[in-house]
Amino acid sequence: xxxxxxxxxxxxxxxxxxxxxxxxxxxxxxxxxxxxxxxxxxxxxxxxxxxxxxxxxxxxxxxxxxxxxxxxxxxxxxxxxxxxxxxxxxxxxxxxxxxxxxxxxxxxxxxxxxxxxxxx
Numbered sequence: 001x002x003x004x005x006x007x008x009x010x011x012x013x014x015x016x017x018x019x020x021x022x023x024x025x026x027x028x029x030x031x032x033x034x035x036x037x038x039x040x041x042x043x044x045x046x047x048x049x050x051x052x053x054x055x056x057x058x059x060x061x062x063x064x065x066x067x068x069x070x071x072x073x074x075x076x077x078x079x080x081x082x083x084x085x086x087x088x089x090x091x092x093x094x095x096x097x098x099x100x101x102x103x104x105x106x107x108x109x110x111x112x113x114x115x116x117x118x119x120x
Contacts, residue, residue: 003100004044004072007037007064012053021120026050032116036108062105063087066097074102082106 011033017025030050037046044064053059057078064072064087071087084102086093 003066003097003104004041004064005067006045007041007047007062009033009037009046009048009060009062011048011050011060012058013050014053014056014058016056017058021116025116025120026052028116028119029112032119033108033112036112036115037105039111040104040108064101066093066101070097072098072101074105076105076109082109 011029013026013029017029021028030048033050034046034048037048038044055078059075059077061075062073066072070093072084072093073087074082074084076082082102082105084098084105086098
């Protein structure tokens, strides 16, 4: 999938993640998610920043640009799915593109957890 040219993710990792990923959980998670997002969106410039969440739940926000030059934004709370939407009021990103991006991020997030657990 090459729908994105850039993606910046600000991830808040649940503190109890250390039970699974160890003391280096922030670094392990950042590396795993970066790798999986790059695999989901070949050619995309990916920047993942991870910090500890202030609550016992992981969540994230993101911004990016499609290969067509549209700005997108999105988020995922602890419950619910990934939400992706136009990043500007006048953008007109096709719904199919927004769904494809959300699906790619969802798959990358799941695969990153497996990769992180294997690395720990």
